[in-house]
Amino acid sequence: MLAVVCLLTAAVLTVVQQGMRAHIREDLSVSLRAQSAVYAKIEEARHALTAQSAALLSGLPNVKALMSTNDRLTVQDGSESLVQTSGADLLILQNEAGEILAFHSASSDLSVSGAKHLLQDSDSQCDWWFLGGHLFDVSLADIASGQGPSQHALGRVVLGRELSLQRLADAGSFGASDLLIQQQGKAILGSFSPRTWGDFESELGRHRSTALRRNRTDSVSVAGERYIYSSVELPGTHPIQVYSLRSYDQATGFLWSLNRTLLILGLAAVGLGALTVFICASKGTMKLPNSRAPSIKCGPA
Numbered sequence: 001m002l003a004v005v006c007l008l009t010a011a012v013l014t015v016v017q018q019g020m021r022a023h024i025r026e027d028l029s030v031s032l033r034a035q036s037a038v039y040a041k042i043e044e045a046r047h048a049l050t051a052q053s054a055a056l057l058s059g060l061p062n063v064k065a066l067m068s069t070n071d072r073l074t075v076q077d078g079s080e081s082l083v084q085t086s087g088a089d090l091l092i093l094q095n096e097a098g099e100i101l102a103f104h105s106a107s108s109d110l111s112v113s114g115a116k117h118l119l120q121d122s123d124s125q126c127d128w129w130f131l132g133g134h135l136f137d138v139s140l141a142d143i144a145s146g147q148g149p150s151q152h153a154l155g156r157v158v159l160g161r162e163l164s165l166q167r168l169a170d171a172g173s174f175g176a177s178d179l180l181i182q183q184q185g186k187a188i189l190g191s192f193s194p195r196t197w198g199d200f201e202s203e204l205g206r207h208r209s210t211a212l213r214r215n216r217t218d219s220v221s222v223a224g225e226r227y228i229y230s231s232v233e234l235p236g237t238h239p240i241q242v243y244s245l246r247s248y249d250q251a252t253g254f255l256w257s258l259n260r261t262l263l264i265l266g267l268a269a270v271g272l273g274a275l276t277v278f279i280c281a282s283k284g285t286m287k288l289p290n291s292r293a294p295s296i297k298c299g300p301a
Contacts, residue, residue: 122140
């Protein structure tokens with residue numbers, strides 16, 4: 001009897017646990033999909049502002065005058081004030097021949113040669129550059145003098161806004177979720193330890209086609225821990241994939257302690273019930289003392 005009760009208790013706990021795990025997974029999936037969708041809209045708005053600033057700079061008369069000199073020192077010195085005016089983290093002025101005439105950056109560890117290589121590959125007005133360990137949302141705008149048939153191309157301006165973990169944390173874009181950003185299948189930025197990036201790269205690579213579908217989530221297992229994730233791709237000549245992840249094992253960790261508590265309480269209740277039955281049965285089998293009633297004989301008086 002005790003074994004049957006224990007098996008029934010274990011079966012009930014298993015069913016309840018599976019239901020709660022499915023509910024937790026669905027909650028995580030809904031939350032991650034919402035985060036990815038909201039973040040995509042936020043980045044779209046931010047990029048629109050950067051693109052607008054680049055377009056405004058390209059049309060300024062003083063910028064056109066600087067570019068018409070085609071002199072590196074003149075353009076470099078004369079464009080210093082444009083960095084503060086635009087509020088950008090990266091500003092580049094390139095002439096029509098592809099030469100960089102001005103290079104301004106908020107970080108001192110960026111190389112002009114690396115920017116030149118990315119400029120040669122960028123064939124659109126928006127892009128994502130990973131340069132010197134920094135990730136930039138880049139907007140490009142053509143610079144030209146004159147109008148109509150007499151218009152003359154002078155080059156283009158590049159404005160970059162850095163995307164960093166600190167800025168994402170300050171904006172609260174991903175809440176309590178972890179973050180990993182990939183470019184060309186390689187992790188370039190993330191809230192995880194860089195030692196685990198390779199594991200995430202290989203695991204996410206197997207699920208990339210599924211993860212990048214709209215409103216889809218998937219799961220990966222890294223270093224023995226399972227994660228639920230959603231992702232969004234931000235377009236450009238060098239697009240990036242932004243993954244938001246939540247640990248499924250941490251979210252369901254409380255179920256083990258809950259099951260253990262319920263199991264202990266169930267076994268205690270079964271044991272107490274068995275003890276009660278045993279005591280009652282023992283009392284019922286105790287022999288009572290025999291008693292004889294006096295016999296009455298009936299006969300003639």
